[in-house]
Amino acid sequence: MAAQMTDAHRRFLQVLMSHGIMEGSEARKLHRRCCEIHKVYYAHDKLDDFISTINSHLQPLFMQIRKGMSEGDGRAHYALVNLAETEITKMASDYTENELELFRKTMDLIILSENGFASSTDILNLTDQLKTKKMKKKEAEQVLKVFVEDKWLSERNGEYTLHTRCIIEMEQYILSNYQDVARKCNICHSLAIQSQICESCGIGMHLPCVRKYFRAQTEPRCPQCNDFWSCDIPGMNRIDSQSPSKTGRAEKSFILGTRRC
Known part of the structure; x- marks a missing residue:
């Protein structure tokens, strides 16, 4: 009971x-x-x-409070999710048909990208491809601002990714509709958009999970296949990676959420 x-x-x-x-x-x-x-x-x-x-x-x-993780800093978040609705109907009452189409195409860019981000330039170029109704680039800029305010997208220096709220709410939709590329983190088992991928076996891990998992290891090895983890580990310098160029690359991989190394 x-x-x-x-x-x-x-x-x-x-x-x-x-x-x-x-x-x-x-x-x-x-x-x-x-x-x-x-x-x-x-x-x-x-x-x-x-x-x-x-x-x-x-x-x-058909509602639930779900716990998820910010892909940027690894902090826990809680969101109220409507289990009875799809991605389309969740947003349909708040956005026009062509705004929803722009969001879907933006999601395509982000999920199919190498680092889990899409540039504002690439997103604005989508306006010419909308089938519902064409949208001017100035209009699209305002729509993107609304998506950020409503916590469907996050923006940093002109680069957009899915907001934590979006990932929590749409995890099942993304896993079902992007089966070839969407994966769960091998450590926390949540959907991973920004991640590093093992070159040998193909498992993925969130960057905060990568940093936490390898913190105590002198020689980082994949938790799945035990091969050497060749990606730069966020926030850590390897013994053989002390040169400024390699350190800079490690920092950049953490900032941009590099998916493949």
């Missing part, structure tokens, strides 16, 4: 709904605040149990 839903659970859910997605530390603060306000038992290490109770009551509504 599902645990009882209290006013603390309801308040937590309402706040999360208003944010769409919440970073782990903020979710933990909210958990404590909700329990204190409604005088419910609070345990600092029971956030996931607290969320499980909410999820048990959301199940008949």
